[in-house]
Amino acid sequence: MKPLRVVGVGLAFAGTVVVAGFGAGCSVSGERTASDVGGPAVEPARMVPVRAFPVADRGLLVDPFPLPADREIADLSEEGVFVRGSATATVIDTRVFDPQIAPAVVDPADARRVKVHLPPHQRPAFQAEDPERSLQNFQMGGTSGEPVVDADSVSEFSGIDRTGWVPPDPTLAVGPNHVVVTVNQSLAFYTKSGTLQFEQILGSQGSPGFFEPIGAGNFAFDPKCFYDHEAGRFVVLALEVYSSTAYVTIAVSDDADPNGVWYKYRTDAVTEISGNDYWWDYPGFGYDGEAYYVTSNLFPLNSGGFGGVGFRVFDKSDMLVGDPVNFFTTRDGGGASVQAAQHYGDNVSDGGAAYFVQTNGGSSLEVYSIEDPIGNPQLRSLSVAVPNHGSAGEVPTQGGGSIFALNIRIMNAAWRDGNLYAAHAVSVGGVAKPRWYEIDLRGWPNGSFPTLAQSGTVDPGAGIEGFFPTVAVNEAGAVALAYGTSSSNQRIRFWVTARKAGDPAGEMGDPVLVRQSSASLGSDSGQRWGDYYDATVDPVDGQTFWAIGQTQESGIGWDTRIAKFSLVASPCAADIAAPFGVLDLADINAFVTGFTGNDPIADVAEPFGVWDLSDIGVFVGAFSAGCP
Secondary structure (H helix, E strand, C coil), rough: CCCCCCCCCCCCCCCEEEEEEECCCCCCCCCCCCCCCCCCCCCCCECCCCCCCCCCCCCCCCCCCCCCCCCCEEEECCCCCCCEEEECCCCEEEHHCCCEECCCCHHHCCEEEEHHHHHCCCCCCCCCCCCCCCCCCCCCEEECCCCEEEHCCCCEEEEEECCCCEEECEEEECCEEEEEEECEEEEEEEEECCCCEEECCCCCCCCCCCCCHHHHCCEEEEEEEEEECCCEEEEEEEEECCCCCCEEEEEEECCCCCCEEEEEEHHHHHEEECCEEEEEEEEEEEECCCCCEEEEEEECCCCCCCCEEEEEEEEHHHCCCCCEEEEEEECCCCCCCCCEEEEEECCCCCCCCCEEEECCCCCCCEEEECCCCCCEEEEEEEEEEEECCCCCCEEECCCCCEEEECCCCEEEEEEEEEECEEEEEEEEEEEEEEEEEECCCCCCCCCCEEEEEEECCCCCCCCEEEEEEEEECCCCCCEEEEEEECCCEEEEEEEEEECCCCCCCCECCCCCEEEECCCCCCCCCCEEEEEEEEEEEEECCCCCEEEEEEECCCCCCCEEEEEEEEEEECCCCCCCCCCCCCCCCHHHHHHHHHHHCHHHHHHHCCCCCCCCHHHHHHHHHHHHHHHC
């Protein structure tokens, strides 16, 4: 798309699309060379640290551009009813931000918890295990004893660190040439080799902040991001809450390069339930070919009990071109901490719905669907029985402190070709362990009822706790898991593991270490440290995995680490004789001899233990194709 000409500073709150540009802002307090970001950006890119925190040290903050008090607020008193809304776009070109790199550099000792600026809120406790509802005899998988992740393929680099906010809540999005990272309350753009190109605070503490031009104040929290591989766009979300207002704020890049034009929307998130106003917290964020989906817990601004979970559906066709966007909002009063799936494949024809999932006590998962999301949306849900699981609770760390492992909340969700994948931490003998699920949706809600296809628990070792597991699935059906570990005598570590589509049900390969923290966490107990990690698939090849985790580093405090990894190559069915790496007559002779003598060397195809035409076909096909 041709870059837009920046015509000045402007804000759009109703009726029009406005392009915003900015002046130099802060004075230079440091410089470093950065890669060319294109457009009118200043070279070399300047780095100017900015203030991380609002002036107030706690309590609800003031909305700089509050909506009219007499506006019409979405009434979700009746569950399952979709209420229509709309919002206009502000068009922002990030290449005119000056400086391009404006990190929030904070002494770790001055960290501030996000919750000090939120209204009092507490979600209901999870239900207890119900053995009669669970799959008591389900065959769970573990680890195979051999790594499936190729350790030599693992590379990693440091992402955003020490913004001052706790927890950082890291997520990442991976496009053809760039990686976008969000944390509380900042975002950054990197090349895939790790070169930082752009970093800004999300709110008005920035220079300017990423969402400041559309009215965001100094508390844009709980950000998330993904790369929409269907449309070739980066998408970023942040929530806002103030004394009487709240927002779901969302931005969409105009192409596959995050440096440049973004279409940004600030949508009213104050929700009425039985006469009380509610705000949105702890979002889920997903997409498919039709829409972008946001889920959040609903808490009262002033009075009232827990409101359940809100669902917001954005018609992404509007947002891809910067048009005013239409969206629908509904809620389920019985839901909490629901994750929206990122969809790979044609879910419109395969079941005809977008999918979501949450933990439903200790014996089942609750799966949601939204059919016809941008036409006449319908919300449905049902419970899928899974093996019993207890809450992970607190996780000890070296240094005497502990991390709150976020109970048994689902960390993320992915849908691919009719199956829904999710992960969370569960208690196994009082120790937190990462667990993952694959649910066969069987065409639901327009087919049979979903069932649990496979599930596994990764054991990091005796007395070692695993937390914040996040799952991704590539085009070959391989499943990857990223997670953290710690113990009372071990620093926090960041791990990845994976399984291939043909591996035994529920089984993951042995974990591969990405990074061990260079420092201990400290003595704080029950601190919110994550609250989650993230993982995704590279859109270029549909095979390579990326993940973001968190470590504790000397002199810095928390840091985010961005990892890229691939799987161990499958052995070639035709390369069975020396010299290996060369397909020649020796391989043919070895196969013929092995086949006639029922030697396992020639048993290269299912059903294994039988030497038949399947083995001949696989060998001939591999030999003809030339093994990689």
